[in-house]
Amino acid sequence: MKKLHPILKAFVPLVKALAETLGPDCEVVLHDVSDPEHSVVAIENGHITGRNVGSPLTDFGLYLLRSPRFRDVDYVANYLTRTNDGRKLRSTTVFIRDEFNTTIGFLCINYDTTKATAVKEFIEQFLKLQNLEEIAGTKEEKFASKVDELLAEAMQEIKSLTGKPLRFASREEKLAVIKKLDEKGFFLLKGAVEMLARELGNSKFTVYAYLREARRKNDSIMI
Incomplete structure (x- = not known):
């Protein structure tokens, strides 16, 4: 692992803990935005998006870095994204900032909703009743x-x-x-x-x- 900012380094155990807590359908990713082309420094359940350590920042991540709209935002929660094969993800991005309020990384959670959607559809169909x-x-x-x-x-x-x-x-x-x-x-x-x-x-x-x-x-x- 490349040398990380101490604040980012403290988040590495959290990546593993969140992944174990949330289960195999939840990808947890830590980005070091100082190197956008190889920003992923820790990742669990990378099979969900097909990424691994050394993968680049996403286009949305690049936008978050540059847009003044998100300069004072702490996180963006529960937005819809999709994998390359079309699966829907429930995603959250947390901004990690240093003592100068400069964004140094992102902690991202991407939950594959495929199973949850199937359960929801089953329940809706099962509870569809005639008067x-x-x-x-x-x-x-x-x-x-x-x-x-x-x-x-x-x-x-x-x-x-x-x-x-x-x-x-x-x-x-x-x-x-x-x-x-x-x-x-x-x-x-x-x-x-x-x-x-x-x-x-x-x-x-x-x-x-x-x-x-x-x-x-x-x-x-x-x-």
Whole structure:
């Protein structure tokens, strides 16, 4: 290793420590800008960009050295760069300055986002959900452990739609309730007719009559 400025030399162990901490997808590079053509003086995980000790400063690094815009900037964090084969990197450059505030080096971190992007895309696809209300007209699926719970939940939903006790509903309102419950498969459950009859204040035979009428009307609409 060529003779380094003492401040830069102190950063060499940090290069190794950061690389071990951040893992094999993270390249950590120390540049000595006094020799732009061979600025890399320490590097870990150089396989990410294909560089090694003795590699030159990047074009962006040269720009940072010359641009007055970055004269008093301490670091540039989390910007997008790309490898020669197109992989996206999440990059950060830290300015290293001497006691005269002159930039003597850069500490650069380049994180290969390929794996992280694949995970992100998988999670986004995995969590891409269809709205059940758009599919079936119901807000959510009920996971009841007993039939009685399923019946009660269906009944509660219907009562919340009418806004009043079902026994006070008109005949047409009761027919609409029965039609809605029939569409939900309510009458496929044992005890459904009896429960509804109690809520409506009618006999189960009246409920059966309402159900037949509702289905006739529905069939005629479909035809």
